[in-house]
Structures are given as C-alpha cells and as structure tokens.
Amino acid sequence: MSDLSIYLGKDLVLSNPILTASGTFGYGDELSEILDINQFGGIVTKSLSLEPRIGNPSPRIVETASGMINSIGLANIGLEAFLKQKKSFLSALTCKVFVNIAARTEEEYGTVIRKLDNEDWIAGYEINVSCPNVKEGGIAFGTDPIVLNRLTGVLRKTSKRFLIVKLSPNVTDIAAMAKIVQDNGADAVSLINTVYGAAIDIYSRKPKINTVIGGLSGPAIKPIAVANVIKVRDSIKIPIIGIGGISNGEDVIEFMLAGASAVQLGTINFMNPCAVNEILEFLNTYLKQQKLTSVSDLIGRLEK
Amino acid sequence: MSDLSIYLGKDLVLSNPILTASGTFGYGDELSEILDINQFGGIVTKSLSLEPRIGNPSPRIVETASGMINSIGLANIGLEAFLKQKKSFLSALTCKVFVNIAARTEEEYGTVIRKLDNEDWIAGYEINVSCPNVKEGGIAFGTDPIVLNRLTGVLRKTSKRFLIVKLSPNVTDIAAMAKIVQDNGADAVSLINTVYGAAIDIYSRKPKINTVIGGLSGPAIKPIAVANVIKVRDSIKIPIIGIGGISNGEDVIEFMLAGASAVQLGTINFMNPCAVNEILEFLNTYLKQQKLTSVSDLIGRLEK
Amino acid sequence: MKCLSSGIVVDNREIAESICKAVISVPSIANQCLPGQFVNIYFQDSIRIFPRPFSIAGVDNDSIHLVYKIIGPQTKVMNHWNTGDSIKILGPLGNGFNCTANKSEMILLAGGVGAAPLMFLRDQLFQDGIKPVFFLGARTKSQLPFLSDPRSRLMLSTDDGSIGSKGLITDRLIEYLSKINDPATVFVCGPDPMIKTMKLISFTENISVYVSLEKTMACGLGLCQGCIVKNSSDNTGKHYSLVCKDGPVFNLNDVEFDE
Amino acid sequence: MKCLSSGIVVDNREIAESICKAVISVPSIANQCLPGQFVNIYFQDSIRIFPRPFSIAGVDNDSIHLVYKIIGPQTKVMNHWNTGDSIKILGPLGNGFNCTANKSEMILLAGGVGAAPLMFLRDQLFQDGIKPVFFLGARTKSQLPFLSDPRSRLMLSTDDGSIGSKGLITDRLIEYLSKINDPATVFVCGPDPMIKTMKLISFTENISVYVSLEKTMACGLGLCQGCIVKNSSDNTGKHYSLVCKDGPVFNLNDVEFDE
Ligand SMILES: Cc1cc2nc3c(=O)[nH]c(=O)nc-3n(C[C@H](O)[C@H](O)[C@H](O)COP(=O)(O)OP(=O)(O)OC[C@H]3O[C@@H](n4cnc5c(N)ncnc54)[C@H](O)[C@@H]3O)c2cc1C
Ligand SMILES: Cc1cc2nc3c(=O)[nH]c(=O)nc-3n(C[C@H](O)[C@H](O)[C@H](O)COP(=O)(O)OP(=O)(O)OC[C@H]3O[C@@H](n4cnc5c(N)ncnc54)[C@H](O)[C@@H]3O)c2cc1C
Ligand SMILES: Cc1cc2nc3c(=O)[nH]c(=O)nc-3n(C[C@H](O)[C@H](O)[C@H](O)COP(=O)(O)O)c2cc1C
Ligand SMILES: Cc1cc2nc3c(=O)[nH]c(=O)nc-3n(C[C@H](O)[C@H](O)[C@H](O)COP(=O)(O)O)c2cc1C
Ligand code: FES
Ligand code: FES
Secondary structure, three states, X not given: OOEOOEEEEOOEEEOOOEEEOOOOXXXXXXXXXXXXXXXXXXXXXXOEOOXXXXXXXXXXXXXXXXXXXXXXXXXXXXXXXXXXXXHHHHHOOOOEEEEEEOOOOHHHHHHHHHHHOOOOOOOEEEEEOOXXXXXXXXXXXXXXXXXXXXXXXXXXXXXXXXXXXXXXXXXXXXXXXXXXXXXXXXXXXXXXXXEEXXXXXXXXXXXXXOOOEEEEEOHHHHHHHHHHHHHHHOOOOOOEEEEOOOOOHHHHXXXXXXXXXXXXXXXXXXXXXXXXHHHHHHHHHHHHHOOOOEHHHHOOOOOO | OOEOOEEEEOOEEEOOOEEEOOXXXXXXXXXXXXOOHHHOOEEEOOOEOOOOEOOOOOOOEEXXXXXXXXXXXXXXXXXXXXXXXHHHHHHOOOOEEEEEEOOOOHHXXXXXXXXXXXXXXXXXXXXXXXXXXXXXXXXXXXXXHHHHHHHXXXXXXXXXXXXXXXXXXXXXXXXXXXXXXXXXXXXEEEEOOOEEEXXXXXXXXXXXXXXXXXXXXXXXXXXXXXXXXXXXXXXXXXXXXXXXXXXXXXXXXXXXXXXXXXXXXXXXXXHOOOHXXXXXXXXXXXXXXXXXXXXXXXXXXXXX | OOXXXXXXXXXXXXXXXXXXXXXXXXXXXXOOOOOOOEEEEEOOOOOOOXXXXXXXXXXXXXXXXXXXXXXXXXXXXXXXXXXXXXXXXXXXXXXXXXXXXXXXXXXXXXXXXXXXXXXXXXXXXHHOOOOOEEEEEEOOHHHOOOOOOOOOXXXXXXXXXXXXXXXXXXXXXXXXXXXXXXXXXXXXXXXXXXXXXXXXXXXXOOEEEXXXXXXXXXXXXXXXXXXXXXXXXXXXXOEEEEOOOOOEEEEHHHEEOOO | OOEEEXXXXXXXXXXEOOEEEEEEEOHHHHOOOOXXXXXXEEOOOOXXXXXXXXXXXXXXXXXXXXXXXXXXXXXXXXXXOOOOOEEEEEEEEOEOOOOOOOOOEEEEEXXXXXXXXXXXXXXXXXXXXXXXXXXXXXXXXXXXXXXXXXXXXXXEEEOXXXXXXXXXXXXXXHHHHHHOOOOEEEEEEOOHHHHHHHHHXXXXXXXXXXXXXXXXXXXXXXXXXXXXXXXXXXXXXXXXXXXXXXXXXXXXXXXXXXX
C-alpha cells in the first residue's frame, strides 16, 4: 500500500486526499448505512448559516448533458440545530470534518465561526463566498476583489482554525482572487464552486430552475475546474483543493497533477454514492504502477 | 410552413435563425458536397487575420464529457488568400456570409475590415475579441472593459457594415461587456465563445492540449451559454446571437426563448454535419404545434 | 437499512403499451422493503447523471418487481435489460404506506403506471386479510398495467371508454365515496391532476388520503435537497419536506401544491 | 463525392483477439472509394462527441469492410452491432494511396490493425496484376488479423515469436530491402515507432514510402483544423497539413514528427 496521506499545513493531515463537497453529502449521516464515512480523508458539511434557511422553491435541480444545475438556496438547519442534531455523529468520525459556512453579511460569517470555534471536533472551515452579499446589492462576496479581501481578513482574525476559502469560477481572474485570499491569511483555497447555468422548458417556456440561473456541476465542468486549478497554482503557495466533475480515480490524479493537494467529490455522490471505494483502489493501483510511494508526489507534477 | 425569417436590424434579414459558428465550419466549402449550405440563415467563416497563421502545434483537440477542448490558435489562410480562394464560393451563396475577424492589435482589426469593406457579398463582420492583445500583455481584448470599449468604438468608425462582437464567457460580468459593445455602436452581440478548459493525461503527465488551457465547447457548455444569454438580455437592446452546445431544434428554441434572435451551430457540425436539416424541420413542427406564425415570436419569451 | 447492491434481472417484459414489468433478484432489498418504498437504478453512461427512482411494485422471495413506463432515455435502457443482466440498485428508500389495520375501507387509486406501488400495497393488504377496492384509470385499454384482479375489487375507467367507464377515474371514486358511509382510507399514486382532485375532496369527505409523490431526484437519499414539496403541517406553510427521505408517501393533508 | 449515408450491417465478427471485421452495405461509399480512404462512424450518445474514423479495409459489391480493434467506448459499441443494424456513416474521406503502376516492387507494411487500409490496397494491386509482399507484425499470434494470404507473399513477425519470426517486423523489412536491388515502394500503416523507423530508412534506401497516419479527429472533413501533422515540403518546416483532408496518406518525405 502506498502512502495516501496529505499534509495540508498547520498540523492538518488527511488520511487521503478525498473529501466530500459541500451540499452533495448532507451532513454525512445520510450515507452512513451504505458507506464507511471514515474512508474519506474528510467531509465538508452542507453550507451552514446562523439561522435555518428553507431555501428556494421548486424546481431546484435539473439534469443537463453530463451535468446538472441546482438552486437549492443554501437550505440548511441553522447553527443551533446543527450543533444539537449533528454533533454527536460528526464528532465521532475519525476522518476530518470541515464545516462549510455561508452568510449574507460579513458579520454573520464571523458570528458562525465564533460559535463553532470551541468545538474541537471541527478540523477547519470552508467559506462559501458564492453567496449574495446583502449589503452590496446581492453581488456574491467571491466576485468582488475588495469585498473578498476584507472578508478574508476579518475571518482570519476571528479564528486560528484551518481556513479554506471556496472560490467561484464565475470571475475574470480567479488567480487574482486566490492571491487575495492567501495574502489575507487563509490556509487553503478550494475551487471550483458551480458555474452559472440555466435551462428552459420549451413547452411551458418556464425556467427549469426556480431562480432561472443556477449552478452547473458534474462531469461537464471538469475541464473548467482543471483549467482553474492550473491558473491558480502559479499565483499562490497555499494548498489548492480541487473540485468539479470528479467521478473516478483518474480524475483525482488529473486534479492533483494540475496542482491540487486534495479534492472534493460532489455530484458523483448522486451518480455513484460509493465512488470513494473505487477511487481509493485506483489510487493505490496507479501509485504502484507509477512506482510512487506517496500520493503527494503527484501534486502539481504536470509537465508543461 | 411558418415564417422562419429573422430581422436582425439594419436591413439585414436572415432566411432562418440558424448560422454556423466560426471555426467549426471551415469556409463553408468543405461541407458543400453533403449539404446545401444555403439552408442556413447564414454562415460565419473561420476567424480571419491579416496575415496567414499556422496556428498552434499538436495536440489541438481533445474530447471531454459531452464536450471538447480546442486550441487551434486561430490557424487561417490570411486575408489575401481568403479573397483569392474563397470569394467565388462564398459570394455565390444566397445565405448571408459573415466574416469573423481575429487580430492581435486594434490596428490589425481595422486593417482587415477596411480591406473587406468593398466586398459586397459580405453581410457583416463578427469580431472575435477572445484573442490575446499583444499590446496589453496578452490579455484577451474581450475581458478588459476599457480595451473592449475602445476597440468597438474604433471598428464602428471604420465600417458601416453590420457589426457583431462575439463575447467571451470568461468574465465576471458579461452583461456589462455587452452594454459597452452596444453603447459603442455594435449592431449585435454573439455569445458565447468557448469556456476555459484543460485536461491532463495521467500517464504521460502532459496536457492533452498544447497550450495547456484551451476552449471548451459542445453540449456540456449549453447551460452556461443559456445563462449568459439570459444575463445579457436585460442589459441591451441590440440582438443577441446565441452560441454554445446547440445540437438540435429544442436547443435552438431554448436559446431563442432565453433572448437570442439567432443562433450558431458549432461543435454539432462535427457530431452531426447535417444537423441543420433536422433543426429546420423541428422548428417548423414546433411552431405549428405551438400555433405561432413566426419564429421571431419566440425571442425572449421566457416566462420567469 | 439501505443497501447498494447488484441485482440480477430475472425477467423483463412488456405488460401493456410501453409499460414493462421487471423482476430483479436482489435479496438485500427484497427481504426488508415495504409497499410505498422505492429503489434507485444506476446507469453506466454519464451523459445523464441522475439515478432513476422506481417504486417497488411487489416482492416474491428474493426478488422485487418494478413496473415502469418507457418514456425517456433511461427507461429505454431498462427496456433492453435481458435476463441475467446485472444492474446497480439502491434501496429500499423512503417510507412506506402507513396502513396499520383500521376499520376504514381500503381504497387504492392509480393512474396508469402509478399503479406500481399500489400493486405491492394490494399484495400486502391481501396477506393481512383485507380486500381493497382498486380504482385504476388510463387513457385507453392498452395502457392499463392489468385488466383484472382477483384479489381486489377492480374499478376501471379510460378516457376513451375502451374498457371500464369512460371518463376520469377520480369521478368514479367520488361517486363511490358518496355511496358508502364508513370512513375510508385512500392510497393514491398518479398524475398531478389526480392528486389535486384528491386534495380537494380530502377535506370534504370522511376519508384519509395517502399519496405517493413523484419529484425529480438527484440522489434519492436526502443528500441534495432537490426533491422538495411544500409542507403544510406547520402553520407558516413555509417549510419543505424532502420527497425522497420524508416521503415519497405523505398524508395528503401534510403537503401543499402550487397551482 | 462524400456522402452521409445509412449503412446496414451485413456481418460483424471477431477475426482475432479484440479485432473485428464488419461488412457494411453502403453503396454510395462502396461504389467510389479508394484504398487509403476512410469513413467516419457516428454514434447516438452525445457524451463522446467525435465521430470515429476507420480505414476502408475492402469492398465487395455494395459493401465496405472495416477491420477495427476494440480499445475504447465507441469500438465497444461497434462490437455490439448486429446484422441488420443501421449506422450513420460518412465517406469516402481523405485521399487514397497513390499507387500508379510503376516498376518498383510493391511492399505493404502493417502493425496489427494497421493492416486494415493495406488489405484494401492489396486487393486492388492484385486486381491490377501486381503481387505485393505483405509484412505484418503483431505482439502475438492471436492478435494478427490474418495468418495466411494466398494473394501476396506474407512475412509475419511477432514480439513473442508465436508465429513468424520473433522481433520487429521492420527489422525483417530492412533485411529484405537490403537484399533486393530494384527500387521499392512501401505502403505503411502502424504504430508510431514503426513509422519513425520507416522515416529513418526512407532516406537511406532506394525506396519511396507512403504512410497512412492516424490523428485524433473531431470532424474528419477539414472543418476543425484539429488533426495536424508537420509538413516538411516547404523549407521552413513550419506549416501543417491536415491528416483528414490532405491525408491520411502522405509521402513520408513530406511529413515531420517531433522526436
Ligand atoms: C419515488 C418515485 C417512484 C417512481 N416510481 C415509478 C414507477 O414505479 N414506475 C415508473 O414508470 N416510473 C416511476 N417513477 C418515475 C420514473 O423515475 C421516471 O419515469 C424515470 O426517471 C424516467 O427516466 P427516463 O430517463 O426514461 O426519462 P426522462 O426523459 O429523463 O424523464 C421523463 C420524466 O421522468 C421524470 N424523471 C426523470 N428523471 C427523474 C429522476 N431522477 N427522478 C424522478 N423523476 C425523474 C421527470 O418527470 C421527467 O420529465 C417514479 C418516480 C419517483 C420519484
Ligand atoms: C484515418 C484513420 C483511420 C483509422 N482506421 C482504423 C482502422 O481501420 N481500424 C481501427 O481499429 N482503428 C482505426 N483508426 C483508429 C480509430 O479511429 C480509433 O481506434 C477509435 O476512434 C477508438 O475509439 P474508441 O471510442 O473505441 O476509443 P477511445 O478510448 O476513445 O480512444 C482510444 C484511442 O483511439 C484514438 N481515437 C479516439 N478518438 C479518435 C478520433 N476521433 N479520431 C482519431 N483517433 C481517435 C486515440 O488514439 C485514442 O487514444 C483510425 C484512425 C484514423 C485517424
Ligand atoms: C445539489 C448541490 C448543492 C450544493 N450546495 C453547496 C453548498 O451548500 N455550499 C457550497 O459551498 N457548495 C455547494 N455546492 C457546490 C459543490 O460543493 C461543488 O463545488 C460543485 O458541485 C462542483 O463539484 P462537482 O462537479 O463535483 O459537483 C452544491 C452542489 C450541488 C450539486
Ligand atoms: C475547433 C473549434 C475552432 C474554433 N475556432 C473559432 C474561431 O476561429 N473564431 C471564433 O470566434 N470562435 C471559434 N470557435 C468557437 C465557436 O465558434 C463557438 O463559439 C464555440 O465552440 C461554442 O459553440 P459550440 O458549443 O456550439 O461549439 C471554435 C470552436 C471550435 C470547437
Ligand atoms: S433527491 Fe436528493 S434530497 Fe431528495
Ligand atoms: S479532423 Fe477536423 S480538420 Fe481534420
């Protein structure tokens, strides 16, 4: 067996580079009957906000060619219920648990982090900055460099925990965004969140997603995600967590060669809920065949 | 038979809303043996530059899930050979011919247009602004609002012809770009050009595309293209020409409901070189079934 | 306990126009499932990425039955299943019908292939010594998944009158309900208009109505939050239930529909 | 004149390990194609969007032959073709071998499934009264698309020596060439190393070499400019030819390869 562990920095070691992507794995408990959750290097919870959110009306999901569009609207049970209902399950896991946080104001992000910062079973935070910023006319935090700059700085001051900022691909220059995040003290960036997408029913003439434009994910966007990892890798030194359309072991290696230190599985959890088994097996076979002792030897080893 | 014609403005009427997308249909002559080219509302030629360009080295194309990445590098025969070799074929077509123009400097765009402006068989120009601007450090013309602003203004002054600016989706705010283009006098915008994409061979560790990052196209990007049309439609009054992943008649209607006055077929020309036949048939059936007399009644009729 | 298993196709044949019945050997699911629960079927190609949910239409020994209508790409693939094929299947998912013995009359109401979950429920009621009344409607005779049923009283109707009475099956049910005095429990699975009609009469009649709902599902497991229905059990009417996890069976009083 | 046609599968069977031969009735192509030309096969699913190019391996009456190796998703689909299936096919594409009668000895050199276009060329040479020498190599006996050939002198070699001589078929050819004095024309189709070896000896020997190249193709028609090979016919060495339109057959002197 090869060494699959990954050192992400700040004493944080993952048993392997495979994490789950926020919003595609519930709170981890839903799949525990059919899967040993601790096989993952870690899990990232559904975006959590201070208060519960019911999310957007139906329809929330639609299939597209090799992908899907969603507009869940960050439906979640809120901080209080999260700690009450999910803590016992999550804190018993041996894999790392990252809490993904979504908010409408800078203050809300800060409050959620402060309330979680004593929970020692949490390995780190992933900040979803693709949420509309109510103070800036609803433009997502992650698309405005000035807003992103300030937000990251504030959150860094709020907590010493491992801090991941999750970047949106819907920007002109994602490398610049990554640099801002690094320079404000984040420990890692994860990318990509979903790509803007829409679909229309030609008979009812209605959008197939309640919010008209939703987020595209799945195998269709994998090349976009790989390109974004490649763009970001030269602009920062902190680790990149690759996300977008990963559906098998080959894809994981593709992201790692591109520059990712770890990856997240999103839409594949719907297509193949036990994908992690096959992926770990493939990684072992591949490393052996390539005569590599450690999976971390793959990171960024794209030969241009 | 329903009325499929589309009035784009400035005396320009297409016999139907189906155009070809630049770079996916050669100069129109390659397919003339298997297809009646005049079935199209119009064709858009491969991007033309002042001098011939050999383009990028191999590998230039790769398949991805429901899509492909290309990095042809705007290989083309150059203005002189274009007029010498292609004029007789193109000028004999009854459908409209749009010449797509790519350049490395503002001056090069202008020169090409001036040299074409006496050719009365040309219905209009489509300006590919996704090319690297050599004077601005290689950043694409279409991603910098100031550069795009000036370029459009200059080209508008150079020619009275129907002027289409083809927008890139790789920007934070495509609606703002469309507005700039309109305010500088362009007659239409077309969108989207390809989305950044990359793929890596995990055994050779080499990029599957010579330039590492290329352009993603095909059904995978259709939801992105539809979302971009929807974003642009409220910010401008000039017509939108929809492009991206269209592969059948339903897709055409989806783009028109989203706000497109016409569409372009790109990657589908590879998957199904005679798609236009099926599409026109579907349009007629659909219009009849929906009791519409004119295809233009569909434009922008998405019910939100 | 949900299981992701390899099922083996034992039989697969058309039983009505575009409606097929598949028998799939999958002990891990067959041995624990309840009427109203469903399974996810996974497919190989990844151009369409959602698994497809199907109600369990019956069980014998180690096998489950699916009754499915061929309407799109994945059901077309299912139509090509051959005996012996191995398929990836997850279940049982969701909650079954709550049919704890009570004194009310048991009524099953289905439109077309909506009969699937009710066929399983009918089997179970029959085992429990209850003989339900089965109201089954379709567009035309050839589209009915079965035409006679020794174990329940069968009421048929078709849009064109080619078998049973001509018209809506809900009309026949309403007429029937107006004639009985005992309380009734109606289990429904069918198209939206059928469910909306039932929603209207569920208030006016002395009946309880349970419905098996269909919603596009990405996961079937409560992971994606995609399959919502408005929940009317709290006063705000502003909460959602997940059809896959909280359903697919709901008391019709607990859910709301937009028109 | 290229035609986009519906071909009908007449026969489709494995002729060697993972190598199949399909006979497809498609008069519009069969009646005009030349050895070295190829066809595009189109597929239904759109997860993989490129048509797949295959050399025409022979013609009889209204049918063409394809000899293909099962290596990926689309060749797997082809392996499932049944007699009577209708398939979408475009051809003939590209240019054939230029084998205008000359006095040189005609030599065919193929690696594995690279034999496909040369089988058609052999048929044609034979019709013209020429008996070529066919050098055919493979990894092992079971992977050779044919083991005997009454119409040409056959030279076999395998990596493991299971049939023919043990070693590279190019070594056998080089040995053969060193023994003959007449000029020779060699037609090649095979893996990259074979072509590179031929490139080296094409300068040193008194031979002309024509090669059928393979490149990933998106269109096969000259639309996409994706299938380039470096063109050495001008001095700059900086022009590209399109394998689909200018080829797939090239005089080996006219093309360059990166190391
Ligand atoms: C809980 C539940 C139980 C069901 N039981 C049965 C059954 O017993 N028999 C039966 O014939 N059908 C049943 N369905 C519907 C069945 O899932 C769809 O017919 C099937 O998914 C169609 O797939 P397709 O690729 O053939 O068609 P498509 O062309 O992809 O879809 C046709 C229609 O099927 C529905 N559908 C498609 N994908 C999904 C999805 N992922 N989840 C839910 N609905 C979808 C949509 O309404 C869509 O418009 C059930 C659905 C649900 C939610
Ligand atoms: C002019 C020409 C003639 C050919 N003739 C034959 C033949 O007679 N018999 C035969 O077995 N094979 C032939 N090939 C190769 C054949 O096209 C590939 O084996 C086939 O496309 C593989 O498809 P797949 O989906 O099964 O495999 P994939 O897994 O998709 O691909 C396997 C390999 O096939 C090649 N390939 C894939 N897609 C294409 C494409 N669109 N264009 C070109 N190559 C591709 C690539 O090298 C790839 O690595 C020819 C190729 C060319 C260019
Ligand atoms: C149904 C669904 C819900 C999601 N919810 C969230 C969320 O709550 N927070 C978040 O940061 N990302 C969310 N995402 C984005 C994913 O975490 C991931 O970034 C994206 O889907 C791309 O990865 P994939 O292609 O592997 O799915 C969601 C994605 C999907 C499909
Ligand atoms: C092989 C290839 C070459 C292309 N060349 C050009 C080009 O020269 N100029 C241009 O403006 N767009 C070019 N494009 C972009 C297309 O015109 C189109 O905008 C894009 O492919 C999206 O449409 P599609 O998904 O229908 O292909 C090219 C696309 C492909 C696939
Ligand atoms: S289908 Fe995913 S939560 Fe119900
Ligand atoms: S494959 Fe498109 S030009 Fe050759």
